[in-house]
Amino acid sequence: MSNKTRLLCAFYAAVALLALYGTWSQNLAYFGPGAAGGGGFLPDLRANPATRSISIDLGFFLLAAAVFMVFEARRIGQRFVWVYIALGFAIAISVTFPLFLLGRELRLSSPAPAAAPSPLVRALDLAGLALLSALSLYFMVWIR
Numbered sequence: 001m002s003n004k005t006r007l008l009c010a011f012y013a014a015v016a017l018l019a020l021y022g023t024w025s026q027n028l029a030y031f032g033p034g035a036a037g038g039g040g041f042l043p044d045l046r047a048n049p050a051t052r053s054i055s056i057d058l059g060f061f062l063l064a065a066a067v068f069m070v071f072e073a074r075r076i077g078q079r080f081v082w083v084y085i086a087l088g089f090a091i092a093i094s095v096t097f098p099l100f101l102l103g104r105e106l107r108l109s110s111p112a113p114a115a116a117p118s119p120l121v122r123a124l125d126l127a128g129l130a131l132l133s134a135l136s137l138y139f140m141v142w143i144r
Contacts, residue, residue, distance in 0.1 A: 001109045012102035019094035045143060052143050059143075062093045063136045069100050070125050078107045082128065 001009075030041070045055040066085045073081035081100070088096040 005105055005109045009102050009105050012098040012105065016095050016098040016102070019092060019098065023092040023094060055143055056140055058093065059136050059139050062088055063132055065093060065097050065100075066132055067129055069097075070129060071121055072104060073100075074121050074125065076104065076107050078103055085128075085132075 045051055065088070069081050069084060072078070078100075084096045084100040084103075
């Protein structure tokens with residue numbers, strides 16, 4: 001592995017760790033004991049134009065990132081791409097996208113392929129991306 005790849009992997013890991021701390025320190029404060037959060041997370045995304053703007057921004061970033069991740073993972077034979085996407089919803093896309101990029105760099109720098117590359121995106125991948133697209137459009141309409 002080259003020094004450039006090592007530095008890039010370290011950068012992606014640092015971004016993921018900082019994003020995990022940044023997002024989850026706020027999530028725990030929101031959902032923690034005595035907090036006003038609770039079950040109001042989704043409605044709070046509509047609280048004002050700023051929350052709607054950032055929610056729409058992150059939603060469409062997640063969609064674009066998911067499309068890139070699926071096509072790139074299939075191209076280079078990277079495994080578990082849908083786990084990264086699912087965890088993007090459950091944890092934060094700002095955590096899982098750098099982790100995907102870290103895995104991508106490791107995959108590209110490995111001498112022996114872990115999985116055979118397949119430039120073809122599977123029918124289930126396309127169905128998943130179509131569903132994700134539909135949900136993103138619904139979210140945009142709902143949040144406004």
